[in-house]
Amino acid sequence: MLRAGSFTVNEELAASWARGKRLRKLLVEAPDGIKHVAVELARRLSEAGFDVIVSGRHAWGGCDVGVREALSLGAEGVIHLGHHGHVGPRVTEIPVLFLPVLSEADPMPAFRRAVLEALSSGYRRIAIGVTVQHMHFLGDLEREARELGADPVTGSLDGFRGLVVGCMYSSLSGGEASVVVAGGVFHGLGAALWTGKPVWVADPFTGEAKRVDVKTAVARRLEAISRAIDARSFAVVVSSKPGQMRLRVAELVVEALRKRGREAWLVSLDEVTNEALVNLGAAEAYVNTACPRLAVDDPELFPGPVVNPGELKYVLLGKLDGYSPRDVFFFDARDLA
Amino acid sequence: MLRAGSFTVNEELAASWARGKRLRKLLVEAPDGIKHVAVELARRLSEAGFDVIVSGRHAWGGCDVGVREALSLGAEGVIHLGHHGHVGPRVTEIPVLFLPVLSEADPMPAFRRAVLEALSSGYRRIAIGVTVQHMHFLGDLEREARELGADPVTGSLDGFRGLVVGCMYSSLSGGEASVVVAGGVFHGLGAALWTGKPVWVADPFTGEAKRVDVKTAVARRLEAISRAIDARSFAVVVSSKPGQMRLRVAELVVEALRKRGREAWLVSLDEVTNEALVNLGAAEAYVNTACPRLAVDDPELFPGPVVNPGELKYVLLGKLDGYSPRDVFFFDARDLA
Numbered sequence: 142m143l144r145a146g147s148f149t150v151n152e153e154l155a156a157s158w159a160r161g162k163r164l165r166k167l168l169v170e171a172p173d174g175i176k177h178v179a180v181e182l183a184r185r186l187s188e189a190g191f192d193v194i195v196s197g198r199h200a201w202g203g204c205d206v207g208v209r210e211a212l213s214l215g216a217e218g219v220i221h222l223g224h225h226g227h228v229g230p231r232v233t234e235i236p237v238l239f240l241p242v243l244s245e246a247d248p249m250p251a252f253r254r255a256v257l258e259a260l261s262s263g264y265r266r267i268a269i270g271v272t273v274q275h276m277h278f279l280g281d282l283e284r285e286a287r288e289l290g291a292d293p294v295t296g297s298l299d300g301f302r303g304l305v306v307g308c309m310y311s312s313l314s315g316g317e318a319s320v321v322v323a324g325g326v327f328h329g330l331g332a333a334l335w336t337g338k339p340v341w342v343a344d345p346f347t348g349e350a351k352r353v354d355v356k357t358a359v360a361r362r363l364e365a366i367s368r369a370i371d372a373r374s375f376a377v378v379v380s381s382k383p384g385q386m387r388l389r390v391a392e393l394v395v396e397a398l399r400k401r402g403r404e405a406w407l408v409s410l411d412e413v414t415n416e417a418l419v420n421l422g423a424a425e426a427y428v429n430t431a432c433p434r435l436a437v438d439d440p441e442l443f444p445g446p447v448v449n450p451g452e453l454k455y456v457l458l459g460k461l462d463g464y465s466p467r468d469v470f471f472f473d474a475r476d477l478a
Numbered sequence: 479m480l481r482a483g484s485f486t487v488n489e490e491l492a493a494s495w496a497r498g499k500r501l502r503k504l505l506v507e508a509p510d511g512i513k514h515v516a517v518e519l520a521r522r523l524s525e526a527g528f529d530v531i532v533s534g535r536h537a538w539g540g541c542d543v544g545v546r547e548a549l550s551l552g553a554e555g556v557i558h559l560g561h562h563g564h565v566g567p568r569v570t571e572i573p574v575l576f577l578p579v580l581s582e583a584d585p586m587p588a589f590r591r592a593v594l595e596a597l598s599s600g601y602r603r604i605a606i607g608v609t610v611q612h613m614h615f616l617g618d619l620e621r622e623a624r625e626l627g628a629d630p631v632t633g634s635l636d637g638f639r640g641l642v643v644g645c646m647y648s649s650l651s652g653g654e655a656s657v658v659v660a661g662g663v664f665h666g667l668g669a670a671l672w673t674g675k676p677v678w679v680a681d682p683f684t685g686e687a688k689r690v691d692v693k694t695a696v697a698r699r700l701e702a703i704s705r706a707i708d709a710r711s712f713a714v715v716v717s718s719k720p721g722q723m724r725l726r727v728a729e730l731v732v733e734a735l736r737k738r739g740r741e742a743w744l745v746s747l748d749e750v751t752n753e754a755l756v757n758l759g760a761a762e763a764y765v766n767t768a769c770p771r772l773a774v775d776d777p778e779l780f781p782g783p784v785v786n787p788g789e790l791k792y793v794l795l796g797k798l799d800g801y802s803p804r805d806v807f808f809f810d811a812r813d814l815a
Contacts, residue, residue, distance in 0.1 A: 168746065177759040183743055192729075194716065197747035197754040209546040210718045214725060214746055379531065381547045388551060392529075406520055409505070409551055410534035411748070417534040422514040 143185060145178040147245045148274075152182060155220050156189055158238045164218040168211040170196035171222035175242050179222055199412065201432065202307055203228035203239065204384025211235050225273045226299050228306060229384025244274040244345060248322045251343035252282055254350035255320045256289050259341055267291045268316025270305040270332055272323045275345060279303045282322065307434050308470060310335035329353040331434065334466035358437055359466055365436070366464070368446035369456045372426035374404040376418065378443075380431030381411050390450050390472060391430040397477035398428075401457060415442050428453060433470050453477065480522060482515040484582045485611070489522055492557050495575045496528060501555040505548040507533035508559035512579050516559055536749065538769065539644055540565035540576065541721025548572050562610045563636050565643060566721025581611040581682060585659045588680035589619055591687035592657045593626050596678055604628045605653025607642040607669055609660040612682060616640045619659065644771050645807060647672035666690040668771065671803035695774055696803055702773070703801070705783035706793045709763035711741040713755065715780075717768030718748050727787050727809060728767040734814035735765075738794060752779050765790060770807050790814065 143152035159167055167186060171179035176195075183193040194214055196207050203224040211219045218236040226239045259267050269282050279295065279302055286293040294315035298304040303312050305321060310332045313319045318339040321329045329342030333353040340353040369375075375398050379391040391407055398405035406424075410417055413435055418427070427447040429436050436447045448456055451468040454476040455461050480489035496504055504523060508516035513532075520530040531551055533544050540561040548556045555573040563576045596604050606619050616632065616639055623630035631652035635641040640649050642658060647669045650656045655676040658666045666679030670690040677690040706712075712735050716728040728744055735742035743761075747754055750772055755764070764784040766773050773784045785793055788805040791813040792798050 173757040176757045180743065180759055187743070194744040194746050195758060197715075197745050197751075197758060199754070209550060210746060210748070213546060213718045213720070213723065214716070378534075379551070381550045383550070386550065406517065406524070407531040408534050409531050409547060411547070414534075417536070420510040420513045421532060421534060422517055 143178075143182060145181045148175060148178055148242045149245065150178055150182060150222065150240055150242045152185055155182065155238060155240055156186060156191075159186075159191060159218060159220075162218060162236050164236065166192040166194075166215060166217050167220055168194050168196055168207055168214065168216040168218070169220045169222070170198060170200045170207050171242070172200050172202075172224070175223050178242055182220070182222070202384070204308075204432065205382045206232050206237055206384065208232045208234050208237070208383055223273065225301050225304055225306070227384060228308065229386070232383050241273050241276070243277050246345040248275055248278050248282065248343060248345035249285060251345060251348050251350045252320060252322055253285060253289065255341035255343040256286050256291050258350060258352065259318045259320060259339070260289065260291055262318070262339065264316075264318035264339060265292050266294055266315070266317045268294050268296070268313040268319040269303050270310065270313050270319055270321040270323075270328070271303045272305060272328055273301075275322045276301060276304060278322070305332060307331055308432065326351070326353065327434075327438065330355065330358060330437070334358065334437070334469055337465070337467065355466060361440065362437070362452065362466065362469065363461055363464060365440060365446040366448050366452050366455050366461060369426040369448050370459050372403070372446070374423070374425045375428055376408045376421065376424035377405055377428045378413060378431055379407055379409050380413070381409050382431070385431045387430045387450070390474075391428075393474055393477055394428050394430065394450055394453060397453070397457065413442050415444060418442070418444050437469055451476075480515075480519060482518045485512060485515055485579045486582065487515055487519060487559065487577055487579045489519060492519065492575060492577055493523060493526055493528075496523075496555060499555060499573050501573065503529040503531075503552060503554050504557055505531050505533055505544055505551065505553040505555070506557045506559070507535055507537045507544050508579070509537050509539075509561070512560050515579055519557070519559070539721070541645075541769065542719045543569050543574055543721065545569045545571050545574070545720055560610065562638050562641055562643070564721060565645065566723070569720050578610050578613070580614055583682040585612055585615050585619065585680055585682035586622060588682060588685050588687045589622060589657060589659060590626065592678035592680040593623050593628050595687060595689065596655045596657060596676070597626065597628055599655070599676065601653075601655035601676060602629050603631055603652065603654045605631050605633070605650040605656040606640050607647065607650050607656055607658040607660075607665070608640045609642060609665055610638075612659045613638060613641060615659070623657075642669060644668055645769065663688070663690065664771075664775065667692065667695060667774070671695065671774070671806055674802070674804065692803060698777065699774070699789065699803065699806065700798055700801060702777060702783040703785050703789050703792050703798060706763040706785050707796050709740070709782070711760070711762045712765055713745045713758065713761035714742055714765045715750060715768055716744055716746050717750070718746050719768070722768045724767045724787070727811075728765075730811055730814055731765050731767065731787055731790060734790070734794065750779050752781060755779070755781050774806055788813075
């Protein structure tokens with residue numbers, strides 16, 4: 142096992158995977174917070190005789206695998222750190238190993254506080270969510286929840302019990318409330334928007350427990366949608382990342398807008414940046430078919446109001462009635478008819 | 479012809495090229511300053527029945543064609559605006575049309591001033607350089623130079639007379655001095671570093687003529703190299719852009735550094751950003767095998783001193799003797815032996 146700070150990664154698995162597939166040249170990538178682990182792993186794999194290139198890409202998620210980068214550099218395989226697996230279509234052009242980076246930070250103090258708060262708020266059936274860094278604690282977390290008097294429930298995602306990722310929280314469906322073990326509020330907010338039920342975040346890095354407040358996020362969504370209702374021109378952003386590219390959705394959106402007399406054009410981006418969109422010139426509003434979290438967490442990347450495809454129906458109808466935060470994540474093509 | 483502001487682009491050529499190749503779905507891309515032209519062209523091509531996606535990528539040069547973006551989006555061809563053609567290896571995976579965007583701005587007043595200054599400084603054989611936006615004026619410029627009493631000389635680049643691009647100034651080799659017709663100082667500075675001779679910039683957009691001063695740029699290069707001499711760890715940046723990827727050079731650099739007991743690892747990036755390099759953690763110095771201009775114009779992108787491959791020999795020797803600004807552009811593998 143490779144230790145880097147308070148993280149561990151199964152270095153031997155990486156080497157044996159590459160040897161088993163007879164890969165000599167490897168691209169190693171990791172999300173920003175643990176890129177130093179990628180550099181350290183690359184160093185070890187180099188010493189073990191592999192040709193290694195460290196990717197500087199953000200690698201935001203399992204949706205963001207550097208398949209094209211790897212192919213262009215002649216790498217024979219990708220080692221992707223910190224995410225559990227593919228999000229969106231499976232990458233098949235090149236072998237990809239998803240290698241978890243496990244945190245040693247003890248989630249228990251924060252988790253305990255979160256569960257006790259949920260119990261005292263009257264919730265008993267509590268869904269437990271974990272990000273991939275903390276998933277090795279799931280058994281302990283369930284046991285602890287039971288001892289505290291809760292009735293823990295855990296669904297699964299891609300075969301990983303309790304796993305949540307930025308755009309998928311189906312693991313949490315069974316609870317009256319959820320406790321999400323994750324650093325920061327990002328996954329907690331996603332869980333609250335997705336489930337529509339109370340969510341507490343237990344942060345193993347700070348030891349804090351905190352109930353998630355979705356009011357501000359929802360208000361910002363409603364404000365963006367209502368501004369988009371008045372827009373006459375729309376840039377429809379489609380991502381070129383393998384797991385974020387929803388080109389057919391983007392094309393349907395363009396069609397639906399044009400049919401209603403709005404101007405619409407497709408813009409492709411790898412990373413969505415404000416600079417890139419400003420350079421393209423004025424659209425009055427944006428439809429984001431890339432990572433759904435951009436509209437929630439980083440709306441300032443868009444030079445005008447931005448809506449996700451599932452929110453476009455309100456723009457087309459011209460009213461906000463019936464809005465649900467789940468529209469951030471879900472899209473039904475029939476709503477554009 | 480499509481007019482957008484003071485630029486024109488041959489819209490008909492784009493359509494007939496696509497029809498001739500039976501391409502239905504197109505990616506249109508342009509450098510930042512003229513991205514609005516790409517949006518306008520996309521609008522016209524959409525109206526003509528093509529499926530068009532506008533790229534949000536920077537598209538810095540003929541080295542930066544969105545071949546992988548296009549392929550991933552299922553585009554059948556790329557229309558690349560504003561550059562003359564491929565820089566670096568020819569992209570063959572997908573048909574690419576390089577479509578010049580011509581400026582109507584009159585270069586003559588600035589050019590006249592620049593030539594007169596060069597003449598009064600004692601230079602008679604004056605090489606004329608133009609960027610692709612102004613290349614349709616070359617005949618007029620030569621005539622004017624002759625009338626002013628100069629002896630104009632023009633080489634060619636990829637078959638385009640007088641053409642200069644950010645990393646290639648061979649057109650200017652024949653002069654005692656050069657006048658470069660281009661907006662801003664970017665191409666003028668490159669010309670001065672490459673030729674080692676006096677260069678004037680004639681800016682058609684501002685009407686200004688200005689002799690290029692390389693002192694600051696050279697001093698910054700020397701300072702960066704001298705700091706890199708003391709570094710023990712190097713991140714060697716390799717670009718994943720089709721025309722900027724010099725992987726073999728990067729590998730040779732890593733080898734040469736390791737042979738001398740320095741730590742070195744390969745980092746791949748599409749866009750070089752400070753954020754990405756900071757996220758990867760500390761290297762004491764950087765070797766940039768991507769666009770050579772980054773080290774000259776944007777050294778602050780690198781969190782430590784940065785040298786180009788042609789400058790690495792001074793780092794390995796531990797002294798600056800014999801430094802030439804041409805080392806920014808040229809690399810000879812024998813210097814690493």
